[in-house]
Amino acid sequence: MTTDTEARERVLEAADRLFYAKSAHAVGMDELRTEAGVSLKKLYQLFAGKEALVEEVLRxxxxxxxxxxxxxxxxxxxxxxxxxxxxxxxxxxxxxxxxxxxxxxxxxxxxxxxxxxxxxxxxxxxxxxxxxxxxxxxxxxxxxxxxxxxxxxxxxxxxxxxxxxxxxxxxxxxxxxxxxxxxxx
Amino acid sequence: MTTDTEARERVLEAADRLFYAKSAHAVGMDELRTEAGVSLKKLYQLFAGKEALVEEVLRxxxxxxxxxxxxxxxxxxxxxxxxxxxxxxxxxxxxxxxxxxxxxxxxxxxxxxxxxxxxxxxxxxxxxxxxxxxxxxxxxxxxxxxxxxxxxxxxxxxxxxxxxxxxxxxxxxxxxxxxxxxxxx
DNA sequence: TACAGTAGAGAACGAGCGTTCTCCACAGCA
DNA sequence: TGCTGTGGAGAACGCTCGTTCTCTACTGTA
CATH class of the missing domain: 1.10.357 (Tetracycline Repressor; domain 2)
Incomplete structure (x- = not known):
């Protein structure tokens, strides 16, 4: 059982790594979901969308x-x-x-x-x-x-x-x- | 009536401008076709594909x-x-x-x-x-x-x-x- | 045991992409 | 007038994407 905070952290860590390595547009939400070990539903609960996620990663x-x-x-x-x-x-x-x-x-x-x-x-x-x-x-x-x-x-x-x-x-x-x-x- | 050379030139000019302005992945072949005033068929006659076109533009x-x-x-x-x-x-x-x-x-x-x-x-x-x-x-x-x-x-x-x-x-x-x-x- | 609520897996949807294919208009020629 | 081939317009195909929806399994509680 993981808290939302932990899941959020895992998503951001994976997103930072993948976005930087391949550029954001080349990384799909599904690949990200797999890498972070988070359901697609939770992913969209934690972040409004891909663009919001990208901005958070840059910050x-x-x-x-x-x-x-x-x-x-x-x-x-x-x-x-x-x-x-x-x-x-x-x-x-x-x-x-x-x-x-x-x-x-x-x-x-x-x-x-x-x-x-x-x-x-x-x-x-x-x-x-x-x-x-x-x-x-x-x-x-x-x-x-x-x-x-x-x-x-x-x-x-x-x-x-x-x-x-x-x-x-x-x-x-x-x-x-x-x-x-x-x-x- | 335009020759292949002229059409090729128009395509490359439009591609250079659009690719640079929006980045290559954000420009569709259809937009490019419209901008260059060339049929999709001719576009693929002149260039093997998008990637070949990008490389030629960079060159x-x-x-x-x-x-x-x-x-x-x-x-x-x-x-x-x-x-x-x-x-x-x-x-x-x-x-x-x-x-x-x-x-x-x-x-x-x-x-x-x-x-x-x-x-x-x-x-x-x-x-x-x-x-x-x-x-x-x-x-x-x-x-x-x-x-x-x-x-x-x-x-x-x-x-x-x-x-x-x-x-x-x-x-x-x-x-x-x-x-x-x-x-x- | 019965039930309400949550969460996950992934199917589904609509859009956009690169690429190919179909169809039709029209040119050149006998 | 017929035939053949060429070229253009754009429909169609297969794929991937971001996002949403559905279904199922499971948890906690009475």
Missing amino acids: RREEAITAATMKYVLRASTPEDQILAVFDWMADSSGTTDFRGCAFINSYAELGPSSERVTAVVRHQKTGVRGAIAAMVAATGRPEWVADSIFLLFEGAMTNTAITVSSEPARQAQTAARFLLEKTA | RREEAITAATMKYVLRASTPEDQILAVFDWMADSSGTTDFRGCAFINSYAELGPSSERVTAVVRHQKTGVRGAIAAMVAATGRPEWVADSIFLLFEGAMTNTAITVSSEPARQAQTAARFLLEKTA
């Missing part, structure tokens, strides 16, 4: 990624190393074979230009990793454009790490970021 | 983008300005409301991890704009990591320009690239 993923990168950040000692630590997280993550880049960009890509889901994607750009980088760079007293640049390196490396299936782009981006930080010291 | 888009950026590049005088000119192209392109980022990343995003189409996407990473940037940077005698960094800035700016619907990321990336070039002079 949680934002938190999860921020938390994951923060674990790397907090391990570093100097402010500069903390900023560079997000690329360590990326390089390590690319080791897992199912790394598929930024879930928000991927989600944007499979959407039409006008969609409700775009809202969540755009919001992610303001908060999450971008916000963390901006805060850390500001704390070192460097100008805002340095943070913008490092975030663009981050995003570029995310997509290229996924496509090339290697940690090389993450390392390249880290090198560039380190250079930026050194020359703006 | 042509690679050429088109390279050509478009080259127009900006050749207008600049110094080698450094030539490199930075690709960001001018991006900033200008973002002005058109239907700018949706890098078609290859978008295509990757809507695909499963193992797909034939990934081949075309990966190939694009080696040639196209990346190749052009690499060649231009090498011509200035700067190390390879500078080219890698500028390409990552380019890719990051492509996605963020699309999501934020503004030319700001393109300008931010250009600023960073200029900084990199100046400090490695």
Whole structure:
């Protein structure tokens, strides 16, 4: 006997994994139901529909990624190393074979230009990793454009790490970021 | 009376526009047929199927983008300005409301991890704009990591320009690239 | 034992997809 | 005028999807 909360958790976990791996439109509610071990009826009791589920998954993923990168950040000692630590997280993550880049960009890509889901994607750009980088760079007293640049390196490396299936782009981006930080010291 | 070549051209033009705007899976063959003004029969005479059409569209888009950026590049005088000119192209392109980022990343995003189409996407990473940037940077005698960094800035700016619907990321990336070039002079 | 209520399994439904097939109008030619 | 072949319009087919509905099994209670 499982509570609704447990079932909900299992669904969200399975949805996050499958949506990220195959993209949302390629995952059917039936496959999801099987993977989560939940009846179709309960699935629709817990979530209004597929779109609502996708949005919830994106919301949680934002938190999860921020938390994951923060674990790397907090391990570093100097402010500069903390900023560079997000690329360590990326390089390590690319080791897992199912790394598929930024879930928000991927989600944007499979959407039409006008969609409700775009809202969540755009919001992610303001908060999450971008916000963390901006805060850390500001704390070192460097100008805002340095943070913008490092975030663009981050995003570029995310997509290229996924496509090339290697940690090389993450390392390249880290090198560039380190250079930026050194020359703006 | 239209020849097969003309019909083929119309189909590819419409497919490129629609696929890019809505993503390939969201565009039906029937919509495409209507848009191109071609019978369904002829459509399947000209192309083996939807997947073949998508691959052909990606192939042509690679050429088109390279050509478009080259127009900006050749207008600049110094080698450094030539490199930075690709960001001018991006900033200008973002002005058109239907700018949706890098078609290859978008295509990757809507695909499963193992797909034939990934081949075309990966190939694009080696040639196209990346190749052009690499060649231009090498011509200035700067190390390879500078080219890698500028390409990552380019890719990051492509996605963020699309999501934020503004030319700001393109300008931010250009600023960073200029900084990199100046400090490695 | 009888009964009310719940939950699960999966059938069913309507829509949309890629692809194929049918039908018909019309051209060129004897 | 007949015949043949070509091409277009769109109906049809088989499939998958998101969502809903039906039926059945089972639980707790008197």
